[in-house]
Amino acid sequence: xxxxxxxxxxxxxxxxxxxxxxxxxxxxxxxxxxxxxxxxxxxxxxxxxxxxxxxxxxxxxxxxxxxxxxxxxxxxxxxxxxxxxxxxxxxxxxxxxxxxxxxxxxxxxxxxxxxxxxxxxxxxxxxxxxxxxxxxxxxxxxxxxxxxxxxxxxxxxxxxxxxxxxxxxxxxxxxxxxxxxxxxxxxxxxxxxxxxxxxxxxxxxxxxxxxxxxxxxxxxxxxxxxxxxxxxxxxxxxxxxxxxxxxxxxxxxxxxxxxxxxxxxxxxxxxxxxxxxxxxxxxxxxxxxxxxxxxxxxxxxxxxxxxxxxxxxxxxxxxxxxxxxxxxxxxxxxxxxxxxxxxxxxxxxxxxxxxxxxxxxxxxxxxxxxxxxxxxxxxx
Numbered sequence: 001x002x003x004x005x006x007x008x009x010x011x012x013x014x015x016x017x018x019x020x021x022x023x024x025x026x027x028x029x030x031x032x033x034x035x036x037x038x039x040x041x042x043x044x045x046x047x048x049x050x051x052x053x054x055x056x057x058x059x060x061x062x063x064x065x066x067x068x069x070x071x072x073x074x075x076x077x078x079x080x081x082x083x084x085x086x087x088x089x090x091x092x093x094x095x096x097x098x099x100x101x102x103x104x105x106x107x108x109x110x111x112x113x114x115x116x117x118x119x120x121x122x123x124x125x126x127x128x129x130x131x132x133x134x135x136x137x138x139x140x141x142x143x144x145x146x147x148x149x150x151x152x153x154x155x156x157x158x159x160x161x162x163x164x165x166x167x168x169x170x171x172x173x174x175x176x177x178x179x180x181x182x183x184x185x186x187x188x189x190x191x192x193x194x195x196x197x198x199x200x201x202x203x204x205x206x207x208x209x210x211x212x213x214x215x216x217x218x219x220x221x222x223x224x225x226x227x228x229x230x231x232x233x234x235x236x237x238x239x240x241x242x243x244x245x246x247x248x249x250x251x252x253x254x255x256x257x258x259x260x261x262x263x264x265x266x267x268x269x270x271x272x273x274x275x276x277x278x279x280x281x282x283x284x285x286x287x288x289x290x291x292x293x294x295x296x297x298x299x300x301x302x303x304x305x306x307x308x309x310x311x312x313x314x315x316x317x318x319x320x321x322x323x324x325x326x327x328x329x330x331x332x333x334x335x336x337x338x339x340x341x342x343x344x345x346x347x348x349x350x351x352x353x354x355x356x357x358x359x360x361x362x363x364x365x366x367x368x369x370x371x372x373x374x375x376x377x378x379x380x
Contacts, residue, residue: 013128013150020151027154035143035158035180037068040119044139046132046146047077047085048124050224051281051300053169054081055307057124059187060173061090064122067182074118076110076135083282084304087191103131107138114140120180121145126172128152145180169323189327191307193286201286205251208274215248217368218291218310219273220301221265222258225346227317228297230356230364232261236268237361238295242368243271251276253287253301293371295364298324306331311375313367317355318343332367334359 043064048057054077064073072092077085079096086094095113097106121136123146133155136144145158153159160179167175170187177183193201210216219239223229239250250273254262259277266273276287288294288301289308296302298316305312306326314326316335320342325333336358340350348355 017151020154024151024154030157031159033143033157035120035145037181040068040143041071042116042118042120043068043071043073044113044116044118044121044136044141045073045075045091046121046123046125046135047075047081048126048173049078049081051081051084052303053124053126053173054084055189055191055300055303056169057173058088058090058189058191058307059170059184060124060177061088062186063174063177063182063184065090066184067177074113074116076113076139080281083197083280083285084191086282087194087285106131107134110135110138114138119143122177123147123156124173124176125149126169143180145176147176166320166322168325168327170327172323187327189303189307191285191304193289193308194282197280197282197286198289200283201290204276204279204283205274205290208276210249210274215246216251216291217242217246217248218251218253218288218294218296219265220253220288220294220296220299221261222254222301223297223299227346227348227353227355228299228315228319229261230297230315230359232264233268234359234361234364235295236265238364238368239265239273240269240271241361241365243273246372249274251287251291253277253279253284255284292375293368295368302326311371313364313371315356315359315364317341318345318348320344332371334363334367 048054074093075085075091076095079099082096085091118139118141121139121141121144123132123136125132128150130152133146133152137155144156146156148159148161158180160176219235221235242248243250252262252273253276256278262275262277285304288305288310291310294305294310294312296314298314298319302312302314306328311330313332316333318341338355341355
């Protein structure tokens with residue numbers, strides 16, 4: 001079934017590219033227009049949709065603000081990433097699409113934004129989907145820029161080509177605005193949770209029995225695709241051993257889709273962890289910020305941890321490492337270099353999931369012990 005879906009997808013994208021190439025000929029004149037950042041004051045940005053992507057776009061927002069200091073940066077985004085975007089200083093205003101909105105409702109909402117008289121519209125989408133490109137058009141912006149993936153660039157004044165060798169996702173997003181001269185030397189990720197979220201998490205942990213001064217180690221076992229998820233029973237074994245050896249407080253954390261996974265890990269443990277499920281994203285950010293260490297897969301919370309400065313140990317499966325490796329010396333990644341990697345697939349074509357199964361409990365414990373030792377030294 002998965003193979004048939006891949007074939008259908010390739011066929012669809014091939015036909016779409018051919019059609020859009022024809023449209024591109026009719027819009028070629030608008031690509032002669034040059035961008036003038038000196039006269040730009042109002043910027044419309046279509047945000048990326050996933051949590052990790054939103055975090056990794058921080059340097060791009062910084063580049064816009066540093067290059068056009070007097071600009072008002074307005075972001076159009078999915079409602080579930082608002083807690084992240086609200087913590088990014090370079091963003092002035094956020095317009096969330098309504099939860100569960102249809103394509104037409106979103107289109108009407110964006111169309112109403114034309115009163116802002118946007119000078120520039122930036123689509124941060126890095127894949128082939130069309131929505132973001134259409135939103136820049138409907139915004140009425142005088143100049144539009146975004147990736148030309150699968151010929152979607154016919155809607156932009158500046159369609160950007162992907163680098164053939166690939167790049168880290170931070171650089172890939174940055175390349176969009178860099179193409180029109182908006183740059184920054186600071187590619188760091190920096191977020192802090194709100195004071196309100198910090199207090200909420202402190203109170204929640206106290207209610208769940210956590211005491212001041214305890215070693216808090218977070219475990220986020222989720223991941224968007226099955227190929228990104230380490231085995232639940234191994235997370236459980238690692239958690240038990242850390243509790244016994246270090247008297248650590250293990251905090252199992254996850255969202256609404258991870259309730260079953262968290263319950264499975266908890267049921268497999270012999271020790272009692274703290275579980276924190278279904279918290280708002282802002283509270284999750286505060287929880288990760290509170291932990292001395294986060295153990296996780298290659299997922300949104302990993303990049304949240306890098307932004308708030310919490311050290312991590314993470315797994316990486318078939319994902320392209322150059323693209324998604326966490327930035328900074330505080331982070332350790334466990335990855336096995338198998339012949340089939342990196343396939344960059346959400347489902348294992350070989351049906352073995354060896355990329356995750358080959359990561360042992362011993363591998364994880366060794367990495368965690370290294371991080372605990374490093375954290376102790378840094379506090380002396």
